[in-house]
Amino acid sequence: MICVLKQNVSGEREEQLIKWLKSLGLGVHISEGERQTVLGLIGDTSKVDADLIESLDIVEAVRRVSEPYKTATRQFHPADSVVDVGGVKVGEGLTIIAGPCSVESEEQLVGIAREIKKSGAHILRGGAFKPRTSPYSFQGLKEEGLKLLSVAKKETGLPIVTELMDIDHIDLFDDVDCIQIGARNMQNYELLKELGHINKPVLLKRGLANTINELLMSAEYIMSGGNENVILCERGIRTFETATRNTLDLSIIPVLREKTHLPVIIDPSHATGKANLVPPMALAAVAAGADGVMIEVHNDPMHALCDGAQSLTPARFDQLADQMRKVREVVK
Amino acid sequence: MICVLKQNVSGEREEQLIKWLKSLGLGVHISEGERQTVLGLIGDTSKVDADLIESLDIVEAVRRVSEPYKTATRQFHPADSVVDVGGVKVGEGLTIIAGPCSVESEEQLVGIAREIKKSGAHILRGGAFKPRTSPYSFQGLKEEGLKLLSVAKKETGLPIVTELMDIDHIDLFDDVDCIQIGARNMQNYELLKELGHINKPVLLKRGLANTINELLMSAEYIMSGGNENVILCERGIRTFETATRNTLDLSIIPVLREKTHLPVIIDPSHATGKANLVPPMALAAVAAGADGVMIEVHNDPMHALCDGAQSLTPARFDQLADQMRKVREVVK
Amino acid sequence: MICVLKQNVSGEREEQLIKWLKSLGLGVHISEGERQTVLGLIGDTSKVDADLIESLDIVEAVRRVSEPYKTATRQFHPADSVVDVGGVKVGEGLTIIAGPCSVESEEQLVGIAREIKKSGAHILRGGAFKPRTSPYSFQGLKEEGLKLLSVAKKETGLPIVTELMDIDHIDLFDDVDCIQIGARNMQNYELLKELGHINKPVLLKRGLANTINELLMSAEYIMSGGNENVILCERGIRTFETATRNTLDLSIIPVLREKTHLPVIIDPSHATGKANLVPPMALAAVAAGADGVMIEVHNDPMHALCDGAQSLTPARFDQLADQMRKVREVVK
């Protein structure tokens, strides 16, 4: 870590800072420049609060040489991680996750599960607990929804991923293969810490206004607790553009490839909010090197009571899955 | 609620939609235009999921006439609400909340509490549980911090406000006069629902990338549960500008005045991240009509281990408090 | 166009508005709802200033049924447009534009032009006039640069595209096949109007903070003047994310496909600012259905005096061009 001091800092204040930095267990390499002093901090700087140091009035700038995350960084873990979700190896080849936005009924869920399996999907998604902006909107079938997911899993053999909103519900998730943490909870640190102590894969979605580094720091909250089975998911960020619900930031794929060894999944359905935008963005995600995509499929979009218009029909999904595999062939 | 249908929608699909809208308990007033049909939805539309309707492929646009929030809206509650925080009437006159970012020690906290009281502050703030981007950053004194807040309260008589991050900690908050919900938890709906069932004022901070309407919907989560003692707080939003930590959106004050009866507090310390920017923005907040401000004060900013550089010294705060009262005189 | 009036608007004010709307040459279809009135505006609404109407205090909302652009919209021009750039048909198949950020010397430019032609590029790009944030940064070789572009064109037969910053320079652009308008000038309306009167293709780049609709309105400025040879180009928008220089918004491709008949080109080099991010984003652009890509290539990135680190070597470009053609095969 490089710490550039402001000009004309009194020797006394400089001493004070250096003493404090050393008290944090860091080695301090001082290089006196003509106009200002630069401190090189040596040791485990991942535990250092760079914001705090930069906020000191005698400090001009702080630059990390190594990233602030230890377990998520590729620096100390060059090989790609593969996360096992009920037998599916996420991070090996292209993983296709599909299913309805919300679980509505056994007939609906099992029907869709059978269809997507035929099209080559590997994991079934479906919301039982739904985070909704309005307290008056449909909040999901909750426990009943989880039971239906288990039925669909039994019927088709597809592992299941579904969202957890409160750690107190964890006992209901025994049969769930992968826990999804939604964008709104990406910085719900108390929840993340709890997930560090269980032994299930976690699909962590990027918050609407969170940077890529913040996403990795949230992954670090889980991993530092002992659970390293984390899958990162981009689902669109909030910008000034209103033509799409959110702006899908696909450049996150190559950026994360450099920074971390964790697998990266893209969710074009929530990002765009419109069914006709999903196939092009799903293909783009695969072309950019995503480890997988998560796509909403519904047997009757018009009837779906949640985000109907962003769901694909099984027929359209089948065609898309085929194209995605072909694009993967080209870029792998 | 106005629902504009697309052109050339088949009568059958239109029937289907109208039937479904009526099944939601709404009256539907149909007006056939030359090119398209406009539906007027009558009844309690606050429970209607406008996003869902707008997402239907036969719908051109949906416009609310009444807001989606029932208890927070000024429409059904024209008079300003006043929230009682340990005897302090937030919403009546200018409320000044001050204190350190983090509780560090009894000496520090009680010392600051005495200083700010002398300067005319009404409520003491101080973090015991600290949400930090990095799991390796200082997370607060937790339970010990809450005890110190109680001591400072006893010593000075100032009511206290502090952040709650997990409902499981609620028992520790008995002596806390106002529960703060941080920006990162603004859409932690499970937590908000729980707060609807307790009888304590809640200071709800706007999320970094949340709209004013989303802030009101989150307030609605709390209020719809029965707890109407909600105070709204702007603390800066995330934009492209990097000269300040966040962009303080003061126009939220007059906008909220129109939309809701709830009191509005501004936090210029977290928004700007720099002590020298705090006084001008605090004065601006008062001039724009804020019901109060929340300001970080520290007796030794250089030494503060959390956000030191955004804290004012007691002397600077004393001067600011005086100016704020004078500005209030002009604009009230 | 649908105009929803507020509730309890006096008949007199309503009359006033309707009279004024009719004075704009519009037919007005009035439908009185139970709670409010909805006006259907019939006729050529493309000339109506929707913002103005919505800003009137008796108006609740205004919704366009047809887009505000007449010549750019697909509504009145269902077939895709093909723009001829020196014999290259942009909008038919995949168009590859490549070249250095800045023109530096004949040897550099002709060398790169020969390389990219071998790799299958169709058009040569290179900056002669460079818009730079700082008046002290290299501003391009200007007229000399344009001469070198002509030399490269003669040597290789590749048509050339380069940026125009001031209409007073237009005489120097005789031999240029396509005029590029940079992001910073997307709303330089006086310049756009002038381009409407010349007969050369224009590559119009999206502004850093401009919506897709604003991009189309700027295209309309050119087209309404008579020059319909407009190519739209996405080069990244400004968001809170700092890991990439800008955020490449690829969802613009399917969105523009619906809204307009104009060809869409993606520039991943300026959007990402880093060479290693360019290939994945270029492949993503092709997978999402772009009509073409514009890529910076330099024979000696280390030495390039402008945006060196975002340029690909000819070898890397050759490999990418091959992959792009294969992805195109899959998705076309």
Add this chain to the structure above:
Amino acid sequence: MICVLKQNVSGEREEQLIKWLKSLGLGVHISEGERQTVLGLIGDTSKVDADLIESLDIVEAVRRVSEPYKTATRQFHPADSVVDVGGVKVGEGLTIIAGPCSVESEEQLVGIAREIKKSGAHILRGGAFKPRTSPYSFQGLKEEGLKLLSVAKKETGLPIVTELMDIDHIDLFDDVDCIQIGARNMQNYELLKELGHINKPVLLKRGLANTINELLMSAEYIMSGGNENVILCERGIRTFETATRNTLDLSIIPVLREKTHLPVIIDPSHATGKANLVPPMALAAVAAGADGVMIEVHNDPMHALCDGAQSLTPARFDQLADQMRKVREVVK
């Protein structure tokens, strides 16, 4: 300027860089750290393209110690600048600029000019050339509008400020006291360069998505040409929030106070887009220390053909002007 090299950079590449930096006329102070090298660049770094250096693959980070602008920075010009606009000293006391969005007629303009003068306004504003998103919207009375501004100036003695969109119109601006450059042209560098060669004050508006540093660099374009009479103006930035037209970033006031000696004006009318939001934000601007405000006033908002709903009536403006002066008394 501090330049931090990456780890394990070969001595040869380091030599190459240092040689090149020296060729730019800079002194290079090398300090070899344990893990990496830090270069201190001495001399006139304002002409150095930091982005270019940072983009080099062997460079970890570049930090300026002095700002990239020489004439706009407070560093070399500690005293506040005062810009004389037709006898009004902008930068001394509170300057109030007011007038209609667009010049419509002599009766309208002179009427408003007389009213605002009575209320204590110092400068008259009014648009003759109007930048509009749509080519079909009202574009202003152009030359005729400038003539009417001169009439109003003669009638009232108020200096006038109005927008210039194309340098070719400059001859028409002889009688204009201050040239306004709108947000869309903030980075129209060819226009800015021309303004550096004339001897008239320029009111430079911040672009919708431009950083504070970019605003200062654009001021530098004008000042480096010799015209140092620049007034900076904030008029709202583009964010995700849609409750207001733009987000007024008032923290720009104290930030600019530190960085530059130029006067700062706030335009709350365009930022908010709604008349009822203008007074609170205008008062907030004064409380935050603005040198002046620019406010739209119209004698008949309902009838105004441009941005009617964001204009204040003369009566409301009179009341606001009085309050602004009182707030100024408190904070000056």
